[in-house]
Amino acid sequence: MSDNAPGTTVPEGIRCSDAERERVRAALYAAAGEGRLTMDEVEDRLGRLEGFRYRHELASVTADLPAPEARGLEGWRQILAATGAALAAEFAVLRGRAPEPAPGRRRLLILLTVLAGLLVTAAIVAGAVHGFGPDGFEGHGPGALGHGHGD
Numbered sequence: 001m002s003d004n005a006p007g008t009t010v011p012e013g014i015r016c017s018d019a020e021r022e023r024v025r026a027a028l029y030a031a032a033g034e035g036r037l038t039m040d041e042v043e044d045r046l047g048r049l050e051g052f053r054y055r056h057e058l059a060s061v062t063a064d065l066p067a068p069e070a071r072g073l074e075g076w077r078q079i080l081a082a083t084g085a086a087l088a089a090e091f092a093v094l095r096g097r098a099p100e101p102a103p104g105r106r107r108l109l110i111l112l113t114v115l116a117g118l119l120v121t122a123a124i125v126a127g128a129v130h131g132f133g134p135d136g137f138e139g140h141g142p143g144a145l146g147h148g149h150g151d
């Protein structure tokens with residue numbers, strides 16, 4: 001089914017976006033980097049690419065090239081994705097929406113969450129008692145009692 005307005009037709013097809021053209025450009029540059037195309041061939045195809053207006057035309061400049069391989073995440077993105085997936089799985093277990101991977105794991109997760117909350121609370125209270133000023137903890141040690149406080 002078409003997304004066009006009722007009663008209208010587009011015989012040529014769907015117009016391509018700048019982002020779609022950019023993906024084709026990237027594929028051409030990658031093919032040149034792999035030695036599949038010469039720079040003259042890339043320039044020729046890029047020239048034709050600029051004249052294209054419809055999606056079906058884009059495939060003509062990369063039809064003789066292999067499909068790009070799906071690349072996994074690399075570097076920090078891979079680490080962040082794995083961390084996000086692990087946290088989502090842990091929260092699903094905590095909310096009871098996923099089965100426990102091991103007996104007692106849910107209790108352990110709750111205990112660790114409560115312990116982390118208590119540690120954060122203790123740090124905030126300690127900071128409030130000792131002050132958050134620019135001096136940091138200077139003058140707040142055990143030997144500093146009674147010095148400079150109205151004596």
